[in-house]
Amino acid sequence: MKEIVIISGKGGTGKTSITAALAVLAGKNAVIADCDVDAADMHLLLSPDFAYKEDFYSGKIALINQAKCIECGKCNSVCRFNAISVINNNYTINEINCEGCGYCAKICPANAIEMKDNLTGKLYISNTRLDNTLVHAELNVGAENSGKLVTKVRKEALRIAKETKKDYIIIDGTPGIGCPVIASITGANYIIVVTEPSVSGFHDMKRVFELIERFKLKSACVINKADINQDIVCEIKNFLVLHNVQLIAELPYDEVFVKSIIEGKTVVENDEKCKIKASLETFWEFIQNINK
Ligand code: SF4
C-alpha cells in the first residue's frame, strides 16, 4: 500500500482540486484522507455521506461550578490569558482564551473549578460519490492542536485501507510548514508538492521542500497554472534540479478546471478534451509507478 501526500507551501495553489482529481482516477482502489483540517473542503467535491461521526477532544479546559464558587476572584487574578471575567455577576471562563494550564483550578479555595476534556472538533468517515472512503474532519473555531486531529485522520485512513486491502491512501495535506503539515507527511511513502509560478508560491514552495529534506522523505513537484509566468517557472525548475527533485507535471491554466469545480466535480470528469486532463492522467500513472 502506498501513502501519497499532496501538499503545498501556501493555500490557493489548487492542491485540493488536484488531490480530488487523483481520488477520481484511483476510484475504489484508494482511501482518501482530508488532513487539511483547518480548512477542510475535499467534501465539496466528493459528496460524502458523513456515515460515521466522532467527537475529537484535545487538551483540557476550565469549567467553573457556579454553585460552589464563593466569588473570591482569585482565579481571575492569576489567569495570564484573560480567560476569566465576571459576566452577570458570575466568574465565567472564556473557552477560546483558556489555554488549559489548570492554575485557576489549583488555587481555587472552594474547589469550584474542574478541568474538563476540550472538545476541539469532529472526525468523519464517509462513503463518497466515487464509491470509496473519505476520512475527514472539522476543527472547531479557535481550536488548536490540529496536528493531533491530522494524526487521527491519517491513522483511521490507514486502518481502513489495511482492512479493505486498498492499494493507495491519497492524502490532502495541510498547506504551510507548521505542526499540522509535519503530522500530514511524517512516515508517508511519497510527498507531492503542488506549487504555482507566483512570487509567494515559489517562496513557500522552497520552505516546504526544506522541511521535506529535513524529514528525508521522497518527493516530487507539480507546477499548477504553469503558463502564467514563465520566468518563475524557470526559477522553480532550477531549484528542483539543484535539490534533485523530479518535476512530474506542468498543468496549464485552464478555465475548464474552475468550471468543473463550480459544477462540483473534478476536471478529469469533465467531458471537454483538455491538456490539463491528460497531464493529470500522466501524473496518476507516475504515482502508480512509485516504488514503496
Ligand atoms: S477562585 Fe474559585 S471560588 Fe474564587 S472566584 Fe474563582 S471559581 Fe470562584
Ligand code: SF4
Ligand atoms: S486553565 Fe489556565 S488559562 Fe484556563 S482559565 Fe484557568 S488559569 Fe486561565
